[in-house]
Amino acid sequence: MWLTLALLCLAAQLSMLGVLAWGGWAMRPFAPAPRDPERPWPAVSILVAARDEAWGVEACARSLLALDYPGLEVIAVDDRSTDATGAILDRLAAQDARLRVIHVAELPPGWLGKNHAQWLGAGQARGELLLFTDADIEFSPSALRDAVSILEADRLDHLALGPALTLPGIPLAACVAYFARQLTLLMRPWRARDPGSSGYIGVGAFNLVRASAYRAAGGHERIALRPDDDIRLGQVLKQAGFHQDVRHAPDALRVTWYGSVGEFVRGLEKNVLAGLDYRGALGLAGLALLLALETLPWIVLAAGDGAARAAAAGAIAAAMLSIAAILHVARAPVAAALLEPYAAVVFAWACMRSIVLAYVRGGIMWRGTHYRLEDLRRNEI
Numbered sequence: 001m002w003l004t005l006a007l008l009c010l011a012a013q014l015s016m017l018g019v020l021a022w023g024g025w026a027m028r029p030f031a032p033a034p035r036d037p038e039r040p041w042p043a044v045s046i047l048v049a050a051r052d053e054a055w056g057v058e059a060c061a062r063s064l065l066a067l068d069y070p071g072l073e074v075i076a077v078d079d080r081s082t083d084a085t086g087a088i089l090d091r092l093a094a095q096d097a098r099l100r101v102i103h104v105a106e107l108p109p110g111w112l113g114k115n116h117a118q119w120l121g122a123g124q125a126r127g128e129l130l131l132f133t134d135a136d137i138e139f140s141p142s143a144l145r146d147a148v149s150i151l152e153a154d155r156l157d158h159l160a161l162g163p164a165l166t167l168p169g170i171p172l173a174a175c176v177a178y179f180a181r182q183l184t185l186l187m188r189p190w191r192a193r194d195p196g197s198s199g200y201i202g203v204g205a206f207n208l209v210r211a212s213a214y215r216a217a218g219g220h221e222r223i224a225l226r227p228d229d230d231i232r233l234g235q236v237l238k239q240a241g242f243h244q245d246v247r248h249a250p251d252a253l254r255v256t257w258y259g260s261v262g263e264f265v266r267g268l269e270k271n272v273l274a275g276l277d278y279r280g281a282l283g284l285a286g287l288a289l290l291l292a293l294e295t296l297p298w299i300v301l302a303a304g305d306g307a308a309r310a311a312a313a314g315a316i317a318a319a320m321l322s323i324a325a326i327l328h329v330a331r332a333p334v335a336a337a338l339l340e341p342y343a344a345v346v347f348a349w350a351c352m353r354s355i356v357l358a359y360v361r362g363g364i365m366w367r368g369t370h371y372r373l374e375d376l377r378r379n380e381i
Contacts, residue, residue, distance in 0.1 A: 002304035006311035009297045013318035016185055020322055024329070026190035030161065030247035032146040033153030042152075043071040044144060045127030045211075049117035050135035051079040051367050054088060057135050061092050064133075065099060069144045075125060076135075077102045077117035082368075100124070110375070111224045113367055118229070119220035122211075130214055132207040132233070136255055137163060143252035147208055150247070157213040157242035160192075160234060161206035163253030165330050168260070171343075173336035175264050176257065177326040178343035182290075184326075187231070192238065193245040201246045202234030205253055209233075213242045225371065225379035227270040227364060235381055250331055265350040270364045272354035278377050280355045287348045294319065294344035319344075 046064055050057050057076075064074050076093075078086040078101060086103055093099040102120060107113050118132055129148065143161075151159045167173040191199025207230060217240035223232040237244055258264040276283040297319075300312035324337035358364055363372040 002300045002308035003311060005296050006300045006304065006308045006315060009293055009300075009315040010311045010318065012293055013315045013322070016181075017318050017322045017325075019185060019188075020181065020325060023184060023188065023190050024325070028245070028247060030146070030150070030249040030252060032142075033149040035149045035152065041070050041145075041148065042128040043073070043126065044069060044129045044131055044148065044208075045122075045125030046072070046074045046131045046133060046144075047118050047121040047125065048074065048076045048133055048135050049079055049114045049121070050076060050081065050085050050089070051113060051117075052081050052083045052085060053135040054081075054084040057085050058088050058092065060135050060137055061089065061099065063138045065092075065096050066141055067139060067144045068141045069148070071127075072098055072144070073126060074099045075102065075121040076100070077104060077121045079104045079113045079117040079367075080107065107369065112227065112229070112371060113369060115220045115224050115226065115229050119224070122214065122219060125211065128211055130209050130211050132204075132209070132230075134204050134255070137205045138254050140252050143206075143249070144208075146252065147206070147249075150245075151208060154245060155243060156245055157210045158202075158234065158237045158244035159206075159208045160201050160203040160244070160246040161208075161249040161253055162203055162246065163205045163255045164250035165332060166254060166256040167258075167330075167332050168256070170333060170336045171261050171339060172258060172264060173327060173330075173332040174323065174339035174343040175261055175346050177323045177330065177332065177336060178340065178347045179264075179268075180326050180330065181322055182347065189246045192234065193243070195241075195243065198238075200231075200234040200238035201244065202231040202237075203246065204230035205255055206249070207233055209237065210242075213237060213240070216240060217242065222381065223379065225376050226381070227274045227366065227371075227376070231275075232381060239381070248329060250329075261346060265346065265353065268350045269354045269357060270366045272351045273358045273364075273373075274376065276355075277380075278373075280359060283355055284352060287351050291344070291348045294341060294348075298341065316341075 089101045189201040191197040192201040222236045226232045297312040297315040320337045320340045323340045
């Protein structure tokens with residue numbers, strides 16, 4: 001029995017490692033494409049939604065205004081902030097006419113705050129291209145110019161970029177890498193560029209979209225009550241027949257996603273059930289299976305013998321190797337892969353906690369606002 005269990009776990013871990021290896025090969029690098037220097041650059045409107053981001057919104061805004069891109073406007077939407085976010089943005093706007101600030105005093109029914117803010121900003125944007133980004137992202141000066149050159153050269157309607165992650169502490173790095181592994185296995189982002197595939201992708205740090213495609217697909221009105229808005233924007237664009245792709249761009253973008261393991265656990269509260277399309281029972285069953293896959297090899301290692309122990313050790317090594325690969329790509333400490341079992345338990349706990357809390361609360365709490373589960377469920381895509 002021990003040998004059978006260990007071999008099943010080994011096969012599953014090797015299969016996941018193989019998918020990740022294939023995906024790493026299939027992903028295209030982020031590199032600027034050749035471009036006629038006489039050709040004018042399309043105007044770009046950058047949309048940033050910010051709620052209570054006083055701690056980092058100035059650094060974000062300054063990095064956007066420092067982009068070496070002509071024809072640029074930045075529209076920052078202060079979404080009902082209770083701190084100095086609005087005042088900071090107003091001060092920066094007074095110093096640079098390329099920055100416009102919209103203040104939201106009240107959230108209308110049928111919207112999540114961030115989604116409404118992005119939709120509001122897009123409605124006032126003048127650019128041919130729209131860049132949706134978060135208020136905690138820092139850009140390199142050439143990031144936008146390089147991204148637009150790729151979008152034009154590949155004739156894309158939507159380009160998503162994955163940032164480098166600043167991950168304070170080895171335990172947090174392990175947990176975020178484990179999350180990234182599971183998301184990658186679920187989404188298979190390299191399939192997004194295939195028109196014949198149902199795969200899609202979106203990244204909150206950087207979703208660059210043709211304004212015409214955004215409006216034709218229905219924009220954020222289609223995902224008004226989706227907590228997973230960044231990924232779902234990619235979905236509605238793909239469903240509308242638009243061409244998209246994703247690149248990993250650690251030299252172009254950087255974000256400190258979470259500051260601790262506790263923040264990581266709390267940060268997943270709003271997304272998990274929506275990511276499962278509100279199929280909570282199925283999600284809990286899948287997480288139980290995932291926990292079994294991760295813990296059984298350790299049990300076999302302690303209780304089994306001979307070939308069973310060897311297979312269990314192979315499964316553990318394959319799991320750690322997959323996390324090490326994610327950490328390497330993220331430019332995070334590869335040694336954090338040794339904490340893969342800990343990360344697996346934290347991830348499963350965080351997801352289970354998110355699902356249960358959503359049912360107990362009858363919805364999700366996000367940035368101080370409660371959104372009812374019955375309303376969220378109605379926003380099907």
